[in-house]
Amino acid sequence: MKQEEVPQDKGNLSNKNMKELVYATDEKGNYTTALSTGWEPKTIALTNSIDEISERIAIAKEQVKNNEVSPICYFMEVSRMDIGVLASYVGMWQWRVKRHFKPKVFAGLSDTILKKYAESFNISIEELKNFKTK
Template sequence: MEKEKVPQDKSNLTKNNVKELLYATDENGNYTTTLSTGWEPKTIALSNSIDEINERISDAKQQVQSGEVSPICYYMELNKMDLTILASYVGMWKWRVKRHFKPNVFNKLNNRILQKYADAFEISIAELKNIKTE
């Protein structure tokens, strides 16, 4: 793509005055770098991804409030983690972390284990045990 034709569409990046570095060709056909505020297809894809993440967070919160899963699931979604990432942060096997998703198992966890989760989510144990209902 030629440097002059690099898209400068409004995107989620423009809200924070952030620009993305791209490669383009200059007037001599040589590759060079240029800045872009975004382009429409990427903005749509990014917006769809953010909507999906927010929906997953909302679903996890509802499941916690209805007693289907433990707060660990909610905070995992809120922090954009998956089971593998969370397990590596808390230093446990995935099967063990998944077991802690069960409310009856979560309620029996000691403070040492709860602190590992709280540290991974950068919250207190009290916040881990009681998600906000706002």
């Protein structure tokens, strides 16, 4: 894309008077950088992604409230992780992490295991143990 064609659509950054650095070509065809306030397709994709994440967080919160899953599931969603990422952070197999999603299994976890989860979510063990939905 040419420097003068860099999109300046209203985007997520334009509300904060910020600009994104992008690559473009100058009049000689050499690569250079340019500033963009946004690009509509990118803004739509990002908004959809954020909406989907927010929906997954709300579902996880409701499931914790209904005692269907443990707080680990909720904090995993809030931290924008999936089971594979969380398993690598806590150093456990994915099947074991999935097992810890069960409220009865979660209730029996040691503080050593809970500490791994809490550190991964950047919260305290008490916050993890005593998570209450409102």
